[in-house]
Amino acid sequence: MSACNVDFVKARYGKDKVRLLHVKKEGSVHHITEVLVNTALSLNSKKDYELGDNSAIVATDSQKNTVYVLAKKHGVECPETFALLLSEHFLKKYSHVTSSRIYIEQHPWRRIEKDGRQHVHAFISCPEIGRAHV
Numbered sequence: 001m002s003a004c005n006v007d008f009v010k011a012r013y014g015k016d017k018v019r020l021l022h023v024k025k026e027g028s029v030h031h032i033t034e035v036l037v038n039t040a041l042s043l044n045s046k047k048d049y050e051l052g053d054n055s056a057i058v059a060t061d062s063q064k065n066t067v068y069v070l071a072k073k074h075g076v077e078c079p080e081t082f083a084l085l086l087s088e089h090f091l092k093k094y095s096h097v098t099s100s101r102i103y104i105e106q107h108p109w110r111r112i113e114k115d116g117r118q119h120v121h122a123f124i125s126c127p128e129i130g131r132a133h134v
Contacts, residue, residue, distance in 0.1 A: 011049060012101065014040035015060040018067045022076040030121040032109050033076045037083075039063045040101040041090055056096050066090070079104040 018037040023030055041063070047053040070089060076082045083102040090100040108126040111118040 010042075011046055012040045012042040012099070013057070013060070014038060014101070015063040015067075018064045020067060020071055020076070022071050024075060028120050032123055034107040034109060034125075035076060035079060035082070036105040036107065037067050037086070038103040039067070039086065039090070040103075041094075041097050042099040042101075044096050044098045058090070058094055058097065063090075079106045 016038045018039070020035050020037060022033045022035075024032075041058055043056055045056055047056065066089060067086065070085055071082070074082075074085060083104050086102045087100040090097050108128055109123040110126050112122040112124055113119070
């Protein structure tokens with residue numbers, strides 16, 4: 001078998017479709033934010049592709065768990081801010097990560113109204129979607 005040279009145009013990997021429902025409580029009033037997060041990381045080495053050496057890989061489950069931990073610790077006020085927080089975390093925590101691409105879709109929820117008043121902790125999903133790409 002002959003050796004062939006391969007150039008990598010894009011060598012990144014990540015975790016797709018991390019669903020997160022964040023609940024912020026202010027007394028009896030609740031606020032919810034639902035997001036779908038995709039993460040993609042690029043490394044300073046291609047040894048995982050060329051040699052099958054996965055020692056530098058940030059596991060996709062670790063990426064997913066990072067989404068949950070940072071949401072719990074910092075909240076999810078808006079998708080753009082949360083995407084920047086995630087991206088900065090991956091770049092600072094792992095020195096071998098050269099780029100971090102975060103894509104977030106926000107799925108809005110609306111408070112249920114009863115007798116003309118908005119309920120403090122009951123919601124209904126809305127079909128609109130907002131996107132943030134960092």
